[in-house]
Amino acid sequence: MSDAGLANGGPSPVSTAKVALRVDLPAASVAENAGLVEHLTTFINYAFTTSEQGIWDLDKPKFERLTADKTRDLLRSRELAFVWRGDAPDIASALDKLGPPCVVGSVRLHWAEPQIGDVSLVACTNSVRGQGVGRAIMRFAEEHFKREGGKAVQIELLVPQAAPHPEKVKLDAWYQRLGFVPIRMEEFHLRYPHLAPLLAGECLLKVYEKPL
Numbered sequence: 472m473s474d475a476g477l478a479n480g481g482p483s484p485v486s487t488a489k490v491a492l493r494v495d496l497p498a499a500s501v502a503e504n505a506g507l508v509e510h511l512t513t514f515i516n517y518a519f520t521t522s523e524q525g526i527w528d529l530d531k532p533k534f535e536r537l538t539a540d541k542t543r544d545l546l547r548s549r550e551l552a553f554v555w556r557g558d559a560p561d562i563a564s565a566l567d568k569l570g571p572p573c574v575v576g577s578v579r580l581h582w583a584e585p586q587i588g589d590v591s592l593v594a595c596t597n598s599v600r601g602q603g604v605g606r607a608i609m610r611f612a613e614e615h616f617k618r619e620g621g622k623a624v625q626i627e628l629l630v631p632q633a634a635p636h637p638e639k640v641k642l643d644a645w646y647q648r649l650g651f652v653p654i655r656m657e658e659f660h661l662r663y664p665h666l667a668p669l670l671a672g673e674c675l676l677k678v679y680e681k682p683l
């Protein structure tokens with residue numbers, strides 16, 4: 472995985488062993504691309520459904536990690552950055568050339584507090600897993616918040632209380648390798664009361680922070 476730097480807010484090249492990728496926060500107008508909204512919603516939901524098996528009660532009829540409406544809102548408010556495949560210099564050209572399937576990774580960026588950026592919805596498609604896309608997304612997020620005047624970046628981990636969850640154990644180690652430090656545990660239902668009834672069992676939220 473190369474450590475290629477970010478060009479002042481422009482798309483960042485992501486060098487991986489097998490494919491050329493770029494990451495950027497797209498213009499709000501991409502929210503009007505219905506195929507893109509559907510593609511993002513589908514792969515993000517798939518990534519979380521597979522990695523959070525046992526955490527959510529998938530039999531609950533209302534279970535939906537992300538809806539197309541929510542994806543559209545995040546794109547309109549410029550909170551959803553993504554990674555695309557290929558060497559097109561910007562997302563508009565990439566979408567023109569390759570269509571929505573060129574988008575292979577995502578991250579939601581928003582301000583938890585005035586100078587604390589929050590990173591969530593970190594996901595990639597199965598086709599690029601394990602090739603450094605996740606690490607590139609995290610680096611992009613940190614650079615983004617730093618450029619915007621952030622002093623720290625935070626990320627949350629859902630921690631089931633019944634037994635260690637293998638994917639969450641891996642993520643915990645990964646976040647700490649990236650320099651995130653656990654700073655507190657929170658009750659899930661207090662933070663996300665609307666989602667708590669959809670959990671299969673009790674969960675806490677582990678919050679990590681990394682100074683910028």
Ligand SMILES: CC(C)(COP(=O)(O)OP(=O)(O)OC[C@H]1O[C@@H](n2cnc3c(N)ncnc32)[C@H](O)[C@@H]1OP(=O)(O)O)[C@@H](O)C(=O)NCCC(=O)NCCS
Pocket residue numbers: 518519522590591592593594595596599600601602603604605606607641642645648
């Ligand atoms: C999280 C996610 C985006 C990571 O994407 P990725 O492109 O596969 O990640 P990377 O290739 O950059 O690898 C991330 C780290 O995991 C390690 N890793 C990759 N594959 C691994 C495997 N099979 N087993 C153990 N560790 C592995 C890598 O070494 C890397 O660690 P490093 O940065 O210290 O070298 C992806 O796994 C995903 O979509 N998960 C589902 C959604 C989710 O749980 N998101 C996180 C919560 S917001």
